[in-house]
Amino acid sequence: LSVIQTPPPNRYPVQTEVHTFSTELIAEAVNFEMSRNGQVFIVNNRISSLYDLEALLHKHVPDARVCVGHGQMPPEELENIIFGFVHYDYDVLVSTTIIESGIDIPNANTIIINGAQNFGLSDLHQMRGRVGRSNKKAFCYLLAPPLAALTPEARRRLQAIENFSDLGSGIHIAMQDLDIRGAGNLLGAEQSGFIADLGYETYQKILSEAVKELKNDEFGDLYAEEIRKGNDLGGENFVDECALESDLQMSFPDDYVPSSSERMLLYRELDGLERDEDVEAFRLRMKDRFGEIPEEGEELIRVVTLRRLGKCLGAEKIFLKAGRMVLYFVQNEKSAYFESKAFGQCIAYAAMNAHRSNLREANGRRSMVIQEVRSVKDAVGILRQISELQAV
Structure with missing residues (x-):
């Protein structure tokens, strides 16, 4: 400026x-x-x-x-x-x-x-x-x-x-x-007005979600062609971010990264990664700086890939606890997502693995439960399998 x-x-x-x-x-x-x-x-x-x-x-x-x-x-x-x-x-x-x-x-x-x-x-x-x-x-x-x-x-x-x-x-x-x-002051950290209550990044996220919701619902007729392309591509067109809730050990231990401020910087950097190549480069830098990464650190790094795959499959939230994984799909049950390729892949996986997975609907929210998922590594492997399936 x-x-x-x-x-x-x-x-x-x-x-x-x-x-x-x-x-x-x-x-x-x-x-x-x-x-x-x-x-x-x-x-x-x-x-x-x-x-x-x-x-x-x-x-x-x-x-x-x-x-x-x-x-x-x-x-x-x-x-x-x-x-x-x-x-x-x-x-x-x-x-x-x-x-x-x-x-x-x-x-x-x-x-x-x-x-x-x-x-x-x-x-x-x-x-x-x-x-x-x-x-x-x-x-x-x-x-x-x-x-x-x-x-x-x-x-x-x-x-x-x-x-x-x-x-x-x-x-x-x-x-x-x-x-x-x-x-507010869009050029710096100081915010004002309604943005002060949210923060700039959260405000942008909410604004983006609102625009996407209007495109898919109220103005679906105007954006029919764009939605159709999104259906062919997958669920990423309908989900801005995939959240994860888990009871697994996922962190960089104190004896691996001694400085708490350094750990926070690493967590923040990891949270901003999206591509597999960037995640692999991050893993190599960690090994070079701190030595071999412990298993709980590897699990944390795999979370980036898990969330990316979950977003591509249209999962707004992944629940990973007690040895099972639950994928919570797009909340709006009338969304065009449920006619998309990504949801078809999830149905195909559930049909092929009926012994350990099932689709369910509760309180208007559709989800898929998959049993025998004991680590982030297992969860990533399953989501990769789903992504490679032919849609039903």
Whole structure:
């Protein structure tokens, strides 16, 4: 991420203040700017109110030369007004947000934004950027109802634009905007909004599962071709992750990897592996660093392959306890998974091994129980056999 933080020479931060609407404040700000031969923007996003503000200025600052500009004017008239303001024919331009971008008038160094609570952070930041474009000190006045009367989001927006007024603070305003909207800081470890309760990885996982569920169920007709291809490929199209629950000994013992922090790093690295080649490379590195891997360590390494095979067969969870293995299939009993090649392979295995396996359904959840599975090694061997079968 490249951030521009160095301002041009002889630039000053724009002094930003939040106030309630006050005729005295507006008159004082305009008089001060006129006293140093500067110009003023007054922004109001309702065209119907622009001329009321013009009348207010004529009444309280009679010396001010005021013009009004908005997007519903004929283009020629609006162009003449803007050029007149650029050439210092007017002291005050009362307008809508049409000044937000594309206008660079170095002599305009005060901006008054009425109804600031109704603007987004990016709008406020852009409009504030219309002043302070020379070597003069600039001012930005945000006029809004009392903070206590505003919504929490509007209050946070005004506080953010007031607090982040230093030059180069645009990135901080953008991050604060993400925070207010609930998206969080996607570029780092800090999270906010609803993501703070889940964590970024879990949020992405849930989002992916929700999209896949909508594709397979509610919008199944639109994605019929994609689902058909998934049926031909296997159950991986229907399962994001295969969980494992087991009572077997699976770990790197303390006497094999003495450092607890090192063990945690190895567990994390192992959890991120998917391909058999990566698992084998991990096993070779372990042997090279720590020596021959004990059996409980080998069992842990085999878990990666077990979960991958389970995912390919459409198992959301594998239960490996008391000498038996239970594969819990896709929970939605109406899912297209149950017409897929992967489920056909599971049926074929159950039919060929009726003495040790059977399919069952309880509480709307379909599963397959396989007896005489006493290790992860046995479980991997069985899932490989199922994957190589012809579907029924």
